[in-house]
Amino acid sequence: MIYDVLVVGCGVVGAACAYSLSRYDLRVGILEASNDVANGTTKANSAIVHAGYDPLPGTAMAKFNVLGNAMMPDLCRRLDVPFSGCGSLVLSLAPEDDAELQKLYAQGEANGVPGQRLLSAAETLALEPNVNPDVRSALYAPSGGIVNPWELCYAMAETAVRNGADLHLESPVTAIEKSEAGYRLTTPKGVFEARFVLNCAGVAADRIAAMIGDESFRIQPTKGEYFLLDKSEGKRVGRVIFQCPTKAGKGVLVAPTVHGNLIVGPDAAPCAPEDTANTPAGMAYVRTSALRSVPSINFRENIRNFAGVRANSDHPDFILGESRAAKGFFHLAGIRSPGLTAAPALGEEAVRWLREAGLALTEKANFRDGRRRIRFHELSDEEKNELIRQDPRYGRVICRCETVTEGEIVAALHTPIPPTTVNGVKRRVGAGMGRCQGGFCGPRVQEIIARELGMDQTEVLMDWPGTWVLCGETKGGASHDEG
Amino acid sequence: MTKAELVIIGGGPAGLAAALSAWESGVKDILILERDRQAGGILNQCIHNGFGLHYFKEELTGPEYAGRFIEMLRGTDVRVRTDTMVLDLTADRILHTVSPEHGYEAIRAGAIVLAMGCRERTRGAISIPGARCSGVFTAGAAQRFLNIEGYMVGKRVVILGSGDIGLIMARRMTLEGAKVLACVELMPYSGGLNRNIVQCLNDFDIPLYLSHTVTDVRGKDRLEQVTVSKVDENRRPIPGTEMVFDCDTLLLSVGLLPENELSRQAGVEIDPRTNGPRVWENCETSIPGVFACGNVLHVHDLVDYVTAESMRAGEAAAKFIQAGGETGDGVELQNGDGVGYTVPQHFRRDVSDKLQIFFRVRRIYRDAFISVYDGERRIARFKREHMAPGEMENITIPAMFLKHITGGPLTVRIEED
């Protein structure tokens, strides 16, 4: 079979492309290197829906940021993705910041950011009493917000798959050759052919481009480190709190998450593509910087550190459009902040490119948009009771910190893109995301995965390939060497 | 709404003992709510021996200790509802519960005993740097895999923290065929019992590195190496002292935290020193009719003490149900030099016959005194040959000593002379 379109990479950008394409009568394939979607930058970032005053006017970043921002509330409602249009503030904390705020404001106006305004110190503190009392002024953008980035990716990818797209996991592309129809892509799981290719490979996008002889850009993986604090700190701020960008970077943000935690980060340091290690220096920098914005953050309530790798590139803007070296081969590359916000708009843009390139687009008569998932803890008492009557597994709380039931875990394991790992389940339903970090529920989640998917418990991984959890049974039970 | 005279949240050693003593004190309508599939709590996975020397005057394993209480409760009408989670608790003693069998259910309780236990501090809580690979477990999670489920979490192990769970796991993993390379402790002394140092580390030639910590974790997928560094007196790593261990597993035994989310929801006042409720001498919290005992109140090192404390809580809950709340003037207790906290945090001056105070010292002491002061006046003094932060201390002050105190706070402090 020859696909009409192959999407390489299923982070939030690839998922957005697949989602936009799945409305049409097309054969769409998705090749994902990892064993789950959303497993790169999408699972480890600030989770911010940017308003759009940061990018320089006239750039693709500016355009798709503002477009994506406008799409986000409705998209998240339709796909049942946690989103909050909580707004954002950029603080001026020093005299030199004042001019920077003015500049951001002017950029926002040029980019078409709705409703933004400059606040006095008093107005800022009235909105956010916990920010630094020495704050001088702030840029308020009511269209800023927060989203669950991996759930957005799951929702879009699941909808694509439910509407006929083929997802191939653990299929890193190792070679690409021109074929009569278009391109042939080699992976360990087989060779796939397509008329058109969308390169959404994140930190690997330059390596994918190089496979067709396109060396017009280089990805410069850049690590950002984070703290995720317990829900006891989740109300420290009500909006996304930024500092003024400096030469050193965009600065550290402090924000609530859609789960009710507090996220603090990131720094920015060049790194290897897969380097997600936390460093003492990075963590110290993030902590110190964040306390400048919000002095009262209690870091003793930290529940997790993590690091994400952004696909920065040697271009100042997103790298979008058809490769000059290869007709029918399109890049969505160098997608760093505000990439998450821009993603839904980039998916629509990719559809436009393909139409212009000659792909016939007929809307599916039976396109099934929308998605719902049960979040037990959000239900009313009556709804809880009714649900448990129908399926008693919803009455068994597995994750006590986040109140996630066995029913929700089982449901996730039978979605169009079932997770096969402990962290895959964690990101789907929140089990293990809380203050004990899976200390209590981890073994039970592992047991449920094995039972539902017919695996041996020792085969269930923590996350990406190679992240084994158990090395065998005691007492001469089945034991296999992990090699 | 369903009603119960006494609801006990948690069916571990604390909840079981509280139920038994409330029953023996005459309460007949007692309901234990347990989130796990069986009663017994963490004791079910503590299959090693050493429990019960104080209470049963013999050495039992964890399951045996729990089993004895479960057996004793069989002779009563105490109901144990397993697989049941309390989602919410209100100050007027209404519990919102959920279970596969009973669905969502609100229960109004005449009195409540909080006995939810504690959880382990995680990698995030101490911000260990390094890779996000698999192979980093809390010791308790690894213990559950090993002892309940029958799985090995790894073959070459480094343990951070010398708390008892970490030490016990060093022996268990070794006996099951793993190689334990090191036990690493940030403090200059171990947080575990001497017996466990000897029988879990020394017996198997496992080195204990005091004043050391893990400063890096490496591994692309699964853990491959940890770096251990010596720390200075401010617990900061000293560059140049790094040791690298090739291992596939890092177990964390870096402290326990009382699980008081429900208590907080209800508005129970929490003591930041213990992370547990502020209680009176009868284990009553700031909400009348709500009592707390066991590791949810403060982290214990001996289950026997949990049992004794919970017996007092159960008895007090029974008294509350039968005779109403206690009244009387309160006297605050505060921790002075060398003392980390006290439980109870305050007491009623007309305490019946004696006042027992539990606490932990901040460092190791030899031949020191525990003194209790009423302002400048010392009202009691107790000699101790040895005290360590890893071992909970307690003193008992006879009621007659409390007759003539001024009413200001009493201070418990350590004196060396």
Next chain:
Amino acid sequence: MKELICITCPKGCHLKVDEETFAVTGNSCPRGAVYGANELRNPVRVVTSTVVLESESFRRLPVKTDRAIPKAKMFEVMAEIAKVRVHAPVRVGDVLIANVAGTDGNVVATRSVKE
């Protein structure tokens, strides 16, 4: 001289025991002398572990030796324990291996499992 930490009380005296005469120094009480000498003459330990359990509810059954067995035989005892498979029901105290590894100790269940 063999160096030991005394475990008879929380003080944890550092003992020195003569390997030939079993004379103990460093102890601060007579119990320490007895402990030190015994640890060299005939050190014994209770072994606790699990055995494979055939049951609806559990995969493993906790067990222990019902008396302290010679320390040198711990791994031999573990090897014997690894061979056992138990079918529920089982009661706490049930003997699963009698006279394990010739130690006079029995391996017994430390938990009851009905089914």
